[in-house]
Amino acid sequence: MNNVTVLHPDPPKAFSGESDLYFDVWERPCFFAGSGEQAARHYYEDEEHKHIVRMWKGEPRSIGLVGKNYKVLHNKELCQGIEDTFMETLTPEELKDVSRTDRVSYMGGTCFRDYVFPGIGADIGSARSNIAFRAIVINGYDGTSSFKFYHGAIDFFCANGMVSGVYDMTVRRHTSGLAIPRLTDKLRKSIDIFYKQADTWKHWVGKNICDEDAEECFKAMPNVSERRVEQLMRRFRIECETHGRTVWALYSAATAYATVADGDFAVKETASDHRASTLHNREQQVRSWLNTDEFGRIAA
Secondary structure (H helix, E strand, C coil), X not given: CCCCCCCCXXXXXXXXXXXXXXXXXXXXXXXXXXXXXXXXXXXXXXXXXEEEEEEECCEEEEEEEEEXXXXXXXXXXXXXXXXXXXXXXXXXXXXXXXXXXXXXXXXXXXXXXXXXXXXXXXXXXXXXXXXXXXXXXXXXXXXCCCEEEEEEEEECCCCEEEEEXXXXXXXXXXXXXXXXXXXXXXXXXXXXXXXXXHHHHHHHHCCECCHHXXXXXXXXXXXXXXXXXXXXXXXXXXXXXXXXXXXXXXXXXXHHHCXXXXXXXXXXXXXXXXXXXXXXXXXXXXXXXXXXXXXXXXXX
């Protein structure tokens, strides 16, 4: 009898369709101008480097200057390989209603894909928080040999994102396609961390603090200004209306800073289109803050 059970006969809707991340790129030689009187007439090839070029608003633009041996990892190829791993590793219940959100910075020089898994949730003892697992893939054309796989959570109640950890991942190419070594193990480990982290978040939900503690804790955030501390305190008081004056409200204020790009936390718009990268850097700033002695003391 040759009955074969197909775990996922059809991919989730989120795993199909086109995306703004799936743009074509080309490799082009790198030249530089001569000096003095020769500058206007002579260009010389830099044989050790090349440009990664894409079309942007109807014009070819360089989105990366890389070494001559750099091998392009296309976003579509990478994301499809990751989604194949999701389908091979996760159950239909875990994949139920999965969604993805795409963002780019620097004309696509850095690309972000954020997966949210409502089927992988956690109860942290708060009626005002609805927590689910998330995974973030970051790929770029800046010459690095790896892509980043971040894992964390999202609170559906306020849409704030959280990052718990990151893996540097490499790929291997075979005649059958792209292979991502150890991604299955990393994915399962990330989900285990999510469930363990939920116990910590549950403790934060019930841990009361005062405004003075909150302010001192925000001051311990790496690379934070006095003005930013004031903004975080305003957000903390807003979060207290929902979560009470707790460590969870403190953390929610910080994750709001790393998630929203308007109001007190507006991102200054420039020609370089850095909004997605700036929010990602804020998430890393918050993750570093969680490891400070001051936060550890308050959250204990």
